[in-house]
Amino acid sequence: MLRRALQVVARCGQQGALLRAPRILPGLNPASAFGSSTDSLVSRFCPEKTDLKDYALPNASWCPDMLSLYQEFLEKTKSGGWIKLPSFKSNRDHIQGLKLPSGLAVASDKGDWRIFTRCIPVEGQGYEYAIFFHPSEKKSVCLFQPGPYLEGAPGFAHGGSLAAMMDETFSKTAYLAGEGLFTLSLNIRFKNLIPVGSLAVLNVVVEKIEDQKLYISCVTQSRDQQTVYAKSSGVFLQLQLETESSQQ
Amino acid sequence: MLRRALQVVARCGQQGALLRAPRILPGLNPASAFGSSTDSLVSRFCPEKTDLKDYALPNASWCPDMLSLYQEFLEKTKSGGWIKLPSFKSNRDHIQGLKLPSGLAVASDKGDWRIFTRCIPVEGQGYEYAIFFHPSEKKSVCLFQPGPYLEGAPGFAHGGSLAAMMDETFSKTAYLAGEGLFTLSLNIRFKNLIPVGSLAVLNVVVEKIEDQKLYISCVTQSRDQQTVYAKSSGVFLQLQLETESSQQ
Numbered sequence: 072m073l074r075r076a077l078q079v080v081a082r083c084g085q086q087g088a089l090l091r092a093p094r095i096l097p098g099l100n101p102a103s104a105f106g107s108s109t110d111s112l113v114s115r116f117c118p119e120k121t122d123l124k125d126y127a128l129p130n131a132s133w134c135p136d137m138l139s140l141y142q143e144f145l146e147k148t149k150s151g152g153w154i155k156l157p158s159f160k161s162n163r164d165h166i167q168g169l170k171l172p173s174g175l176a177v178a179s180d181k182g183d184w185r186i187f188t189r190c191i192p193v194e195g196q197g198y199e200y201a202i203f204f205h206p207s208e209k210k211s212v213c214l215f216q217p218g219p220y221l222e223g224a225p226g227f228a229h230g231g232s233l234a235a236m237m238d239e240t241f242s243k244t245a246y247l248a249g250e251g252l253f254t255l256s257l258n259i260r261f262k263n264l265i266p267v268g269s270l271a272v273l274n275v276v277v278e279k280i281e282d283q284k285l286y287i288s289c290v291t292q293s294r295d296q297q298t299v300y301a302k303s304s305g306v307f308l309q310l311q312l313e314t315e316s317s318q319q
Numbered sequence: 320m321l322r323r324a325l326q327v328v329a330r331c332g333q334q335g336a337l338l339r340a341p342r343i344l345p346g347l348n349p350a351s352a353f354g355s356s357t358d359s360l361v362s363r364f365c366p367e368k369t370d371l372k373d374y375a376l377p378n379a380s381w382c383p384d385m386l387s388l389y390q391e392f393l394e395k396t397k398s399g400g401w402i403k404l405p406s407f408k409s410n411r412d413h414i415q416g417l418k419l420p421s422g423l424a425v426a427s428d429k430g431d432w433r434i435f436t437r438c439i440p441v442e443g444q445g446y447e448y449a450i451f452f453h454p455s456e457k458k459s460v461c462l463f464q465p466g467p468y469l470e471g472a473p474g475f476a477h478g479g480s481l482a483a484m485m486d487e488t489f490s491k492t493a494y495l496a497g498e499g500l501f502t503l504s505l506n507i508r509f510k511n512l513i514p515v516g517s518l519a520v521l522n523v524v525v526e527k528i529e530d531q532k533l534y535i536s537c538v539t540q541s542r543d544q545q546t547v548y549a550k551s552s553g554v555f556l557q558l559q560l561e562t563e564s565s566q567q
Contacts, residue, residue, distance in 0.1 A: 229435035235479025
């Protein structure tokens, strides 16, 4: 029922609003074809050679649970199926050579831009996370360890920090699974607080792709699955990135 | 319908889960009386004299829209009605002398803890915001200017940064309006992207307080109200903070 309602609302409301807003998304054509295969999206997103720093690598701040589950998934990448996503400082690095659809004004590239979930550079203090993606099953797992700069209630991660981690994992998954670019909605039911410094595992699944929208669900829980931290869902709008004709 | 569903779900689901989880929230009694008046909550929350740095003060990074709307609301605090909320480095500073209900294990106070929305100390790079609260009408306004470290799509604020700003504004409002302590749910419909460095205004209203839950809604828009960035709602669980018997 929720999905049906979201479809209707999205068609009549959010998507319409996005497309009507002349200052933000003028001239977009949501009916464009979505021809990029997941393979080509993934190979562009995960360059084999790059000088860019990958922030999704183990460091001394990772708790034993985080480290061992990371190694477990890294093993799974060798036998095929799972892919470890690199995590650069900015989304600009992830979409090199591409740009948002025409009409989306992009501010100057000269500044010091950071993707929100990599806003705190000190290891262990802010976001520690690594995302693994399974192209054929269109699902992801995000290992998330909130640091003390992500606090809400004393000793626990801020609900907003988990919301942002969900949105970021959803958006990477949506892009790779089907060129999902913009979050239309995000719904979260919080169940338990995540202690700062501990591991939370986000299990993300693309439920369906329909009417140029991706419907994604997520269960966030402890590694032993005994504690559910949150259940959530999100809807993303498909839009194709354009080839950059000139470097800014 | 959403609210009715949430009530039922919250009673049967989230709240139950929170209360059942022995490691996170053992021994809480949600049926405790909520005797604290909004006035006493506000006066404790907004100390007239404090050595703590208030981060919700104008600085050179604020755009003209942010600055002038801040001054406008500051004028309104003089004639009564509106109150400017201070914003300290940590929630621990906001609840000095109080602690979370028994059973909620709090990690050591020795570390460098920061509330998530004040995680980036450099002016203008991360979160710039100020919250004004209207006790008798149980509503808030948050002036929010996302910096370049809060980026999602190039040039625009990450959806998760707005989600966190909502959760933070909701939680302060919920606490002062009726001792709302824990986010049970957060639902966001994104309409337009917020350009980095511009002002977004969150208009937050407590719709009702029922069955120990606060139901909150929010419209986030540009100052001229011509662009709606998002519409959202949240549900918070009421729980009383306890008096701290000994300093850690």
